[in-house]
Amino acid sequence: DIQMTQSPSTLSASVGDRVTITCRASQSIYYYLAWYQQKPGKAPNLLIYKASTLESGVPSRFSGSGSGTEFTLTISSLQPDDFATYYCQQYDSTSRTFGQGTKVEIK
């Protein structure tokens, strides 16, 4: 299995902050990486796929970058609605795997 490691596990930030979450793959996954946002008690919501393609309807303050084994999710100016847990997912392998999640908390 391809292991996905996110950092940090928890992030404390304020409204308006620029926030970056990192996701590392145990082997190259090219650009087959998605990012999801999950709020408590809700299903995950797709934000980005193919490492940097924004899903329709997702605010432009979200962006993704990277290829190979290292990827980042950036929120350019954190909004109150963005406090949530974020997961990366690789889909290069037919055994899909998620990162362990990054919780973005209010500072």
Next chain:
Amino acid sequence: QVQLQESGPGLVKPSGTLSLTCALSGASISTNNWWTWVRQPPGKGLEWIGEIHHSGSTNYNPSLKSRVTISVDKSENQFSLKLSSMTAADTAVYYCARGSSSSKVYMDVWGKGTTVTVSS
């Protein structure tokens, strides 16, 4: 608008078999998408269980493969999950989701999830 809705028992006995169904509305299950199951134990992260294409092709999580069967029912426009030999470690919220339409599958539409507890 594509919607998915999970259904099934909320309580399963240890060593029993979980059977869940995901009903699809707003789209046909016979499109080129993959149809996926993901679970989330209480307070933990997401775990991919497996996926199926309407052609019958499947991919499973290697750690669950011996216990998992995913099937599709085109006549009912739904797909199903069976997980055998259930233990407390299988207690989780189970989500069904639509996967993308290539062999490289990410999930773009999710059901709301259904809580499954394993207990006698």
